[in-house]
Amino acid sequence: MTAETANETLGFQTEAKQLLQLMIHSLYSNKEIFLRELVSNASDAVDKLRFEALSNAELFEDDPDLRVRVEIDTDKKTITIDDNGIGMSREEAIANLGTIARSGTSEFLKSLSGDQKKDSQLIGQFGVGFYSAFIVADQVDVYTRRAGVAASEGVHWQSKGEADFTVSTIDKDARGTRIVLTLKDDAHEFADAFRVRSVIKKYSDHIAIPVEMAKQGDDAEGFEAINEASALWTRSRKDISDEEYTEFYKHISHDFEDPVRWSHNHVEGKLEYTSLLYLPKRAPFDMYQRDMNRGLKLYVQRTFIMDDAEQFLPLYLRFIKGVIDSNDLSLNVSREILQQDPAVDTMRAAMTKRSLDMISKLSKDEEAYQQFWDQFGAVLKEGVAEDFTNKDKIAKLLRFATTHGDSATENQSLSSYVERMKDDQNAIYYICADNYNTAKNSPHLEVFKRKGIEVLLLTNRIDEWFVGHLTEFDGKPLKDVTRGELDLGDTEADKKAAEEASETHKDLLERIKSVVSDSVEDVRATTRLVESPACLVTGEFDMGLQMRKLMEAAGQAVPESKPTLEINVEHALVTRLDKESDEDRFGELVHVLLDQARLAAGESLDDPATFVARLNKLLIELSN
Numbered sequence: 357m358t359a360e361t362a363n364e365t366l367g368f369q370t371e372a373k374q375l376l377q378l379m380i381h382s383l384y385s386n387k388e389i390f391l392r393e394l395v396s397n398a399s400d401a402v403d404k405l406r407f408e409a410l411s412n413a414e415l416f417e418d419d420p421d422l423r424v425r426v427e428i429d430t431d432k433k434t435i436t437i438d439d440n441g442i443g444m445s446r447e448e449a450i451a452n453l454g455t456i457a458r459s460g461t462s463e464f465l466k467s468l469s470g471d472q473k474k475d476s477q478l479i480g481q482f483g484v485g486f487y488s489a490f491i492v493a494d495q496v497d498v499y500t501r502r503a504g505v506a507a508s509e510g511v512h513w514q515s516k517g518e519a520d521f522t523v524s525t526i527d528k529d530a531r532g533t534r535i536v537l538t539l540k541d542d543a544h545e546f547a548d549a550f551r552v553r554s555v556i557k558k559y560s561d562h563i564a565i566p567v568e569m570a571k572q573g574d575d576a577e578g579f580e581a582i583n584e585a586s587a588l589w590t591r592s593r594k595d596i597s598d599e600e601y602t603e604f605y606k607h608i609s610h611d612f613e614d615p616v617r618w619s620h621n622h623v624e625g626k627l628e629y630t631s632l633l634y635l636p637k638r639a640p641f642d643m644y645q646r647d648m649n650r651g652l653k654l655y656v657q658r659t660f661i662m663d664d665a666e667q668f669l670p671l672y673l674r675f676i677k678g679v680i681d682s683n684d685l686s687l688n689v690s691r692e693i694l695q696q697d698p699a700v701d702t703m704r705a706a707m708t709k710r711s712l713d714m715i716s717k718l719s720k721d722e723e724a725y726q727q728f729w730d731q732f733g734a735v736l737k738e739g740v741a742e743d744f745t746n747k748d749k750i751a752k753l754l755r756f757a758t759t760h761g762d763s764a765t766e767n768q769s770l771s772s773y774v775e776r777m778k779d780d781q782n783a784i785y786y787i788c789a790d791n792y793n794t795a796k797n798s799p800h801l802e803v804f805k806r807k808g809i810e811v812l813l814l815t816n817r818i819d820e821w822f823v824g825h826l827t828e829f830d831g832k833p834l835k836d837v838t839r840g841e842l843d844l845g846d847t848e849a850d851k852k853a854a855e856e857a858s859e860t861h862k863d864l865l866e867r868i869k870s871v872v873s874d875s876v877e878d879v880r881a882t883t884r885l886v887e888s889p890a891c892l893v894t895g896e897f898d899m900g901l902q903m904r905k906l907m908e909a910a911g912q913a914v915p916e917s918k919p920t921l922e923i924n925v926e927h928a929l930v931t932r933l934d935k936e937s938d939e940d941r942f943g944e945l946v947h948v949l950l951d952q953a954r955l956a957a958g959e960s961l962d963d964p965a966t967f968v969a970r971l972n973k974l975l976i977e978l979s980n
């Protein structure tokens with residue numbers, strides 16, 4: 357490394373700066389993980405070199421023995437991680453080490469509380485990475501050169517982990533990246549070979565390339581590998597400890613927390629491949645970003661091909677992490693080819709099944725499953741609409757809040773609902789609303805309460821959409837309690853009474869209809885209500901309220917449809933209404949009834965001020 361040229365100082369991107377600070381402060385008590393992260397990045401860089409060299413062997417230059425080296429200088433208190441991988445150009449160093457390109461990052465950072473303990477958990481959602489170097493170093497020097505370019509195109513990147521970094525062009529003979537950390541006073545333990553050896557051993561046994569350190573002993577010379585250097589997934593399950601599985605997960609995911617479950621399988625037959633899938637503990641912060649990195653790390657015959665091969669898992673399993681190593685794909689496979697290859701479809705079906713089996717096994721442990729559901733339930737629901745083949749399997753994994761029990765927690769399965777069904781009950785009932793209280797206290801549930809029939813309370817934005825795709829479970833249809841005619845296994849006598857009620861109050865119902873015919877399709881006597889005077893019912897095939905709101909919010913055209921107004925003819929207010937001879941007052945009262953029904957359904961009123969004025973007028977009359 358000689359004369360430095362073209363020196364420039366650049367500021368970190370705001371998000372990068374914030375993340376850097378967060379990393380330093382929240383992972384302070386877990387300092388050693390910087391080694392895992394840097395060795396992991398170095399091994400990725402070596403994987404990438406090997407991949408690019410498949411089509412351009414010159415990239416190996418004259419240094420074909422791929423490895424990562426960790427060197428220590430006890431006097432200077434530095435630790436160096438050196439790889440002969442792909443390296444970075446000047447532009448890449450600036451972009452990769454100075455900015456964070458994941459969308460949603462600034463929202464993620466805003467969601468942090470400032471409480472270090474809580475935030476250090478959340479950092480797991482983001483993934484730890486290169487910046488973890490600053491947990492232990494007060495200066496980081498990165499010397500790097502991209503494979504295949506002249507020695508004079510090397511780059512020196514330097515930062516003290518504050519607001520800015522400098523980059524300059526240098527001569528660098530060896531390709532790859534050399535990262536020198538000048539250790540902080542309280543991190544001198546990492547300038548101790550014995551200590552570092554044990555950490556590296558722990559973090560890198562599963563890494564497929566040698567991680568080397570200087571040989572030990574007084575006149576020992578040169579380097580020796582201190583890890584096993586065999587790809588973890590190629591080993592037999594019985595030879596791999598839980599700890600190794602966990603470390604490997606952290607290596608591929610950059611997650612800070614342990615995985616919840618994993619599934620490791622080798623398949624032989626028409627196709628030959630090995631897969632290792634993991635279920636993370638926590639949802640990544642960008643699970644709902646379109647460009648979230650998802651999919652598996654793809655290897656072909658042990659050679660790394662690409663990250664985030666999303667063709668191997670459906671979208672609704674985008675939180676699953678892992679690797680797949682195929683013997684059937686070609687080494688020069690591209691994303692485009694993956695999309696058309698029938699072998700990939702077969703593997704994808706198998707990966708889907710394995711993932712669902714893994715989740716299903718987890719569901720036997722109620723507490724663990726609740727945690728899983730809270731994190732990933734909403735995404736799993738998408739599968740009901742997305743994956744017709746596995747719909748029944750997914751349905752068994754769903755959890756709901758219901759009127760059985762008194763909490764908003766989604767913890768009841770459809771199977772347990774079916775077990776509690778009444779003898780004469782022939783459907784699984786649900787209601788969709790904005791939130792738990794609106795759902796639970798909806799007038800629509802009154803008759804269900806009276807008859808002791810359980811109702812699923814659906815309050816997630818996508819619930820109405822997904823449940824529309826789940827037409828039945830265990831042979832029982834799912835039915836929206838706010839839609840169409842209700843048949844709760846009524847006795848003949850019940851039915852007759854309802855018909856009579858409609859008949860007796862025919863005139864009243866007609867009179868009401870003449871007032872609100874612009875807003876409603878029909879007015880009829882209800883079988884749903886016990887305590888409330890009126891409610892709105894959606895047509896069997898019309899779009900429900902939640903879906904309507906969702907589409908309106910997305911700026912889409914919503915088809916015209918009017919609800920039916922159902923009246924509780926037994927209610928005191930309705931009896932009073934029947935006696936009202938003043939047509940104006942009758943009209944006012946009917947409008948109040950209609951608006952009340954809208955409010956109870958969680959709708960917003962077109963003209964709330966008029967509703968309030970009408971109500972006040974009635975209250976004054978009452979008090980006079």
Ligand code: ADP
Nearest residue numbers: 397398401439443444452453485486487533610
């Ligand atoms: P992540 O690895 O999650 O992308 P990092 O912050 O760890 O995030 O690293 C950012 C990027 O910097 C990497 O994606 C990679 O492109 C580049 N990088 C880091 N370390 C190295 C290395 N040793 N050799 C080449 N590139 C590297």
